[in-house]
Amino acid sequence: MFNKEMLRVYFIAGTSDVPDGQLENVLKSALEAGITMYQFREKGPHALTGDDKEALAIRLFSLCKAYNVPFIVNDDVSLAKKIDADGIHLGQDDEKIENIIEDFKGKIIGLSVGNFEEYDQSDLTHVDYIGVGPVYETSSKSDAKKPGGIELIRKMRLYDEDIPIVAIGGITSTNCEMIIGSGADGISTISSIARSKNIPQVVTDYLQYYK
Ligand SMILES: Cc1ncc(COP(=O)(O)OP(=O)(O)O)c(N)n1
Numbered sequence: 001m002f003n004k005e006m007l008r009v010y011f012i013a014g015t016s017d018v019p020d021g022q023l024e025n026v027l028k029s030a031l032e033a034g035i036t037m038y039q040f041r042e043k044g045p046h047a048l049t050g051d052d053k054e055a056l057a058i059r060l061f062s063l064c065k066a067y068n069v070p071f072i073v074n075d076d077v078s079l080a081k082k083i084d085a086d087g088i089h090l091g092q093d094d095e096k097i098e099n100i101i102e103d104f105k106g107k108i109i110g111l112s113v114g115n116f117e118e119y120d121q122s123d124l125t126h127v128d129y130i131g132v133g134p135v136y137e138t139s140s141k142s143d144a145k146k147p148g149g150i151e152l153i154r155k156m157r158l159y160d161e162d163i164p165i166v167a168i169g170g171i172t173s174t175n176c177e178m179i180i181g182s183g184a185d186g187i188s189t190i191s192s193i194a195r196s197k198n199i200p201q202v203v204t205d206y207l208q209y210y211k
């Protein structure tokens with residue numbers, strides 16, 4: 001089911017990342033413009049919980065289905081299972097991959113890997129892609145580590161020539177080209193799309209680097 005082209009323009013957003021009440025509109029506009037994957041990451045001051053979170057996830061998932069774009073849930077394994085999402089993204093401090101593989105057979109599994117130490121201690125057997133970052137400073141994740149720059153991507157690609165890599169953290173359509181040139185298969189972004197006044201243009205700008 002997974003192919004690395006899905007990582008090209010990987011949009012991540014939750015309620016707190018967009019102007020008030022705009023998440024469905026923002027996602028629809030991004031899907032229309034051609035994003036290749038979406039991650040539902042419901043964190044921060046306006047994050048919904050419980051039934052409200054689930055209802056929102058179901059609405060966003062059905063939007064993604066209409067565009068044939070994979071819908072990935074961040075962190076929340078039980079929600080992903082309950083709504084039969086296309087996949088799950090986990091970090092180093094989240095549920096361990098070994099505990100979820102049974103329930104996510106045939107689904108997309110993403111893991112955050114911020115450095116070689118994390119890479120070395122991760123069992124990547126069932127992991128479809130790694131999210132590598134932060135590349136640059138980000139204001140979208142309060143506990144983000146120190147940025148590693150494009151060197152982080154270049155070195156990770158040399159360390160593992162095959163694993164699908166999506167870069168994350170402070171990525172814009174201006175710095176994307178260097179990141180792809182350093183060996184990433186795609187970019188993931190929150191603010192460059194979620195806060196854009198011209199989502200179609202931003203997504204089109206990203207997509208041009210893969211032509
Ligand atoms: C594609 C992608 N890469 C990295 C992350 C970060 O995951 P994590 O370290 O678990 O942090 P949170 O996003 O859960 O705050 C990601 N979400 N997506």
Ligand SMILES: Cc1nc(C(=O)O)sc1CCOP(=O)(O)O
Pocket residue numbers: 012112131132133134135137138139140141144145168169170171188189190191192
């Ligand atoms: C969710 C996330 N994870 C990161 C990591 O380094 O693992 S950085 C980040 C936030 C990315 O948001 P923006 O595109 O607005 O910088």
Ligand SMILES: [Mg+2]
Pocket residue numbers: 074075089090091094
């Ligand atoms: Mg996480």
